[in-house]
Amino acid sequence: MTGRGADEISTTGATVAGGQVTGEVLTGDVLAGAAREAPGEQDASRADTRTRNNRAWFLVLPVVVSVAFTAVIPLMTVVNFSVQDIFSPTDRIFVGLDWFRSVTRDPEIRAALLRTLLFSAQVLLLEIPLGVALAVSMPRRGVGVSAALVLVALPLLIPWNVVGTIWQIFARGDIGLGGWTINNVLGVNFNYTLDSTDAWITVLLMDVWHWTPLVALLAYAGLRSIPDPYFQAAQIDGASAWATFRHIQLPRLRGVLTIAILLRFMDSFMIYTEPFVVTGGGPGNATSFLSILLSKIAVGQFDLGPAGAFSLMYFLIVQIVSYVFFTVLTRTGR
Amino acid sequence: MIEWMVWTPPTALVFAGLALLLAGMTVWARISPPVARRGFLRIETDRGDRLYIGLISAAVVLTVWIAVTDLSMWLALACALLVLLVIGRWG
Secondary structure (H helix, E strand, O other), rough: HHHHHHHHHHHHHHHHHHHHHHHHHHHHHHHHHHHHHHHHHHHHHHHHOOOOOOHHHHHHHHHHHHHHHHHHHHHHHHHHHHHHEEEEOOOEEEEOOOHHHHHHHHHHHHHHHHHHHHHHHHHHHHHHHHHHHHHHOOOOHHHHHHHHHHHHHHHHHOHHHHHHHHHHHHOOOOOHHHHHHHHHOOOOOOOOOOOOHHHHHHHHHHHHHHHHHHHHHHHHHHHHHOOHHHHHHHHHHHOHHHHHHHHHHHHHHHHHHHHHHHHHHHHOOOOOOOHHHHHOOOOOOOOOOOOHHHHHHHHHHHHHHHHHEEEEEHHHHHHHHHHHHHHHHOOOOO | OOOHHHHHHHHHHHHHHHHHHHHHHHHHHHHOOOEEEEOOOOEOOOOOHHHHHHHHHHHHHHHHHHHHHHHHHHHHHHHHHHHHHHHHOOO
8 A cells, every 4th residue: 555655656756856857957957058158258258368366365364374373283283293202392202103003003092983983873873863753743834833943953052061061960860850760760770970881871862962953953954945746746646644754755855864964973973072071981981982082191191192193093084074074065966 | 483393304294295295286286277087986076186085095094004014114105105196096
């Protein structure tokens, strides 16, 4: 039954899409043609008459200077740190790649990397389906839209450290509503300061609470951009809500979901403030993600060499993911 | 003034090399503007994109090498340069 319904929808959907696509292609062609002609004309006129004035680029200079001071020069310094054992600016020994060797082979750092990847994977597995479900069940018109948007967006407005503080208290067994309920009403022993699983669950739930709204808002925006004829066609075919979701809404969400997945991966991979406030990386090493371990090495122990090598490895991973992010965002459909 | 940056000759050479590379790419782009094309990476890239992807891939090769084996890093450097070359030429 569902299968037949789905088939019918897809064909009708295609007709509807086909009808629209012809229109779009027409206008698209006209536009593209105009665009194709325009640069040609410009090129022809530009080629022989006057030189282009590029002095406006000097307006970028302040950004270049500030980025140099806040990013490039510190990064160069970190590279310098990573190949030396430094006691003071004048008393330092060149050690070559030793720090890189010890950092990449350190079991604690490898465990933190795996832990961070696992955390990111769980964050994605929970937040993406939840966010999509939330977006689908949000009202599409009427007064409910504003109310739902405000309610859903609320966690996004709270600063990271405040989210941490909220959950640190909320999950406490003695005075926190959540922790107290789990311990005394459900009768499950829950203590995130002693039990590593409880700590992990607390941090994970906190991230889901804080960031699912972002996925929901992105998905909602994607859903709102689907033209009504698709839904009308589905309705005429008597499609179930699931078939509508599976064959109309989900395929049209691919773009925004790509953005959501990459954003959530980057953010959860670099998470620092919230677990720092709630668990401080503990109990033991249970929630010490890469960022927490790095700050412990760099600021706590002041081991500049290993911290430099560590940050460069971390930077490399973030760099790769953000490049993929950038590529997917700017080159899809080309 | 730059004492706090604790420079060493090798890192200074690396950054000078990078600066030279960027300057060289700029000059090259002035002489013959880069053309975007599609290689085995399956995305449209011009030579600057391929240089960036190649450098990042070379860094990955070096990192994995130092993480798993005690073989000479010069060999790793050779592999990294090979990767850079392959991506730059056919990427």
